[in-house]
Amino acid sequence: MNERRQSSPVTAVFVVVSLVFLFVPLLVVVLFSFNSIGSLSLPFRGFSLRWYRQVFESPVFRSSLRSSAIVATATAVSTLILGTLAAYALSRARTRWRAPLALVLFLPLTLPGLFIGLSLLVLFGEAEVSLSLTTVAIAHLVYVMPYFLLIAVAALQRLDPALEEAGADLGANGWLVFTRVTLPQVWPVLMGATFLAFALSFDEFVITFFVIGPESTLPMFIFSSLRRTVDPSINAISTLLLAITLALFAGSFYLTLRGGRRSVIAVTGETGSA
Amino acid sequence: MTVDVTPTVGEARVDVVDVTRRFGDVQALDRVSLTIGQGEFLTLLGPSGCGKSTLLRIIGGFDRPTSGSVRLSGRDVTNQPAYKRSVNMVFQRPTLFPHLDVAGNVAFGPRIAGSGGGRAQVRARVDEALAMVRLSGYQDRRSHELSGGQMQRVALARAIVNRPDVLLLDEPLSALDLTIRLEMEEELRRLHREVGGTFIYVTHDQREALALSDRVAVFDAGRVEQVGTPDDIYHRPATSFVARLVGDANVVAVDAESTDGPHACVRIGDRSIAVDGDTRGPAWLVVKPENVRVRATTDGVIRNGDHLTGTVADVSFRGTGFSYRIAVAGLTELVKAEVTGERPLPVGDEVTIGWTSSAASLLARPATRS
Numbered sequence: 001m002n003e004r005r006q007s008s009p010v011t012a013v014f015v016v017v018s019l020v021f022l023f024v025p026l027l028v029v030v031l032f033s034f035n036s037i038g039s040l041s042l043p044f045r046g047f048s049l050r051w052y053r054q055v056f057e058s059p060v061f062r063s064s065l066r067s068s069a070i071v072a073t074a075t076a077v078s079t080l081i082l083g084t085l086a087a088y089a090l091s092r093a094r095t096r097w098r099a100p101l102a103l104v105l106f107l108p109l110t111l112p113g114l115f116i117g118l119s120l121l122v123l124f125g126e127a128e129v130s131l132s133l134t135t136v137a138i139a140h141l142v143y144v145m146p147y148f149l150l151i152a153v154a155a156l157q158r159l160d161p162a163l164e165e166a167g168a169d170l171g172a173n174g175w176l177v178f179t180r181v182t183l184p185q186v187w188p189v190l191m192g193a194t195f196l197a198f199a200l201s202f203d204e205f206v207i208t209f210f211v212i213g214p215e216s217t218l219p220m221f222i223f224s225s226l227r228r229t230v231d232p233s234i235n236a237i238s239t240l241l242l243a244i245t246l247a248l249f250a251g252s253f254y255l256t257l258r259g260g261r262r263s264v265i266a267v268t269g270e271t272g273s274a
Numbered sequence: 275m276t277v278d279v280t281p282t283v284g285e286a287r288v289d290v291v292d293v294t295r296r297f298g299d300v301q302a303l304d305r306v307s308l309t310i311g312q313g314e315f316l317t318l319l320g321p322s323g324c325g326k327s328t329l330l331r332i333i334g335g336f337d338r339p340t341s342g343s344v345r346l347s348g349r350d351v352t353n354q355p356a357y358k359r360s361v362n363m364v365f366q367r368p369t370l371f372p373h374l375d376v377a378g379n380v381a382f383g384p385r386i387a388g389s390g391g392g393r394a395q396v397r398a399r400v401d402e403a404l405a406m407v408r409l410s411g412y413q414d415r416r417s418h419e420l421s422g423g424q425m426q427r428v429a430l431a432r433a434i435v436n437r438p439d440v441l442l443l444d445e446p447l448s449a450l451d452l453t454i455r456l457e458m459e460e461e462l463r464r465l466h467r468e469v470g471g472t473f474i475y476v477t478h479d480q481r482e483a484l485a486l487s488d489r490v491a492v493f494d495a496g497r498v499e500q501v502g503t504p505d506d507i508y509h510r511p512a513t514s515f516v517a518r519l520v521g522d523a524n525v526v527a528v529d530a531e532s533t534d535g536p537h538a539c540v541r542i543g544d545r546s547i548a549v550d551g552d553t554r555g556p557a558w559l560v561v562k563p564e565n566v567r568v569r570a571t572t573d574g575v576i577r578n579g580d581h582l583t584g585t586v587a588d589v590s591f592r593g594t595g596f597s598y599r600i601a602v603a604g605l606t607e608l609v610k611a612e613v614t615g616e617r618p619l620p621v622g623d624e625v626t627i628g629w630t631s632s633a634a635s636l637l638a639r640p641a642t643r644s
Contacts, residue, residue: 162367162369165356166365166429168357169361170383171357171358171383172382184371
């Protein structure tokens with residue numbers, strides 16, 4: 001009698017409808033990016049890469065892609081460096097400022113992008129910083145940092161503090177313990193979080209909209225193209241963006257999970273065959 | 275030119291002077307003074323929370339005393355951080371670095387120290403240290419490929435390869451199975467014989483402490499109760515706490531009265547019992563379980579030479595004999611007895627128990643402590 005609980009037909013229908021609702025728009029975009037005619041509606045006439053060719057021939061697209069790559073790389077690298085240090089401090093500090101500090105660092109998670117963008121725009125204006133890809137990268141740093149910290153702090157807190165003590169016992173000072181004991185163990189997780197930071201920055205639109213200068217990132221380019229004409233090259237660009245982002249997320253998950261498993265073994269001291 | 279790559283442990287003398295450590299309201303250590311002699315194997319023994327691990331961590335440099343000082347070979351190291359102290363520790367849990375193989379773990383200290391000699395010499399030192407703990411050939415293993423005992427051996431090699439002045443061991447065997455634990459005890463004794471050096475060992479296991487140490491310091495509630503050789507603390511406990519912890523002795527609060535002879539006289543229930551010793555007044559009567567004699571009785575009459583009557587409350591098989599718990603009228607605690615023999619007395623049987631007068635001893639019972 002103890003069989004798996006029967007899911008009701010209503011639940012099944014609900015799940016299917018939800019999935020259709022979520023993924024059909026994506027599939028339509030991907031599908032029409034390969035359509036051979038310049039129509040955004042059915043019927044699908046034939047397979048073609050002409051929209052991709054058209055997109056890659058556009059100099060504006062190429063410069064947008066480059067801008068996005070530059071911004072995302074700058075964001076990811078600076079997040080990795082600053083975020084790792086901040087996460088280490090957050091996970092190890094024994095001060096009463098820890099909780100308030102964590103609150104401030106995680107706050108951007110809860111703020112609307114609109115608000116972050118607007119407030120940074122005001123800040124840059126007051127400081128008389130001219131808008132450029134640099135200001136976009138700074139804004140993205142603010143936006144992705146909490147995500148990075150969530151992952152990095154969790155990974156660092158999972159580590160056995162006795163391992164760091166063992167490092168100190170063997171003569172390593174604080175910096176050497178950090179670089180030779182702590183970092184090697186959380187490195188895969190940090191790389192995963194960096195991939196995530198890159199992905200988040202790569203397709204960020206709202207905040208970018210406020211703080212970008214004369215250049216254009218990929219999402220900005222899609223937006224401005226939409227305002228001019230609607231043709232299937234938009235689908236091609238969107239599909240490219242989707243593919244890149246998905247690949248980055250997959251990489252991020254792989255690294256995070258693998259790293260997580262490794263540090264779990266470290267903590268439990270799981271033994272294999274002797 | 276050949277370089278000596280043998281792992282050693284130095285014979286530094288360690289002086290703990292008046293060390294107090296408070297955590298908030300908790301007094302973990304209360305003015306502890308202790309000297310660990312050159313090349314001595316000293317064990318800090320006590321129940322969990324008695325402060326023994328805190329003291330070891332203070333000696334290792336992982337914690338600082340609220341007041342008092344620690345001297346290594348006469349030099350004050352109280353405020354020196356762990357990484358600057360020539361002291362190495364084997365931790366309770368295996369703390370091998372999971373991102374390094376066994377050789378990488380053992381080479382960690384020498385590489386950090388960068389003590390010259392280059393790769394070849396580091397490798398030679400690692401090999402020597404692993405040979406010392408009988409793990410030659412395990413250089414390329416990862417920590418998750420090792421058993422618990424092997425992990426602690428690697429941790430031991432990782433410590434002694436640095437040639438510390440003192441080796442600290444914080445309950446290194448407590449996470450291991452009994453058979454492995456006994457085997458590791460043997461290894462530690464052999465290691466101390468072969469490399470010599472000052473060892474400070476922390477355990478809550480009195481059997482381990484007696485089996486390994488030159489001297490034992492018994493801790494209770496942040497204070498040293500007694501320091502002595504295993505023979506001392508086992509046969510001549512200074513306090514009722516030591517008697518209970520080390521000998522698992524029966525300890526009964528009594529009043530010792532003077533008699534005409536050299537004996538004292540104590541009352542339990544309506545019985546008067548003669549005990550050797552000079553203590554008079556409030557006292558603890560201490561009798562070790564293996565000195566308690568248990569005999570069957572059917573009529574409740576106390577036999578010649580016995581002292582008390584009681585009922586068997588529990589009996590368990592101990593290989594060479596049986597371990598009894600006996601309920602005695604007038605005593606709140608059950609009397610423990612270890613008796614050799616082949617057939618046990620069943621639970622519920624009436625028995626008489628006794629001991630020779632030299633097997634019991636009296637300890638002064640301060641009025642403030644119960």
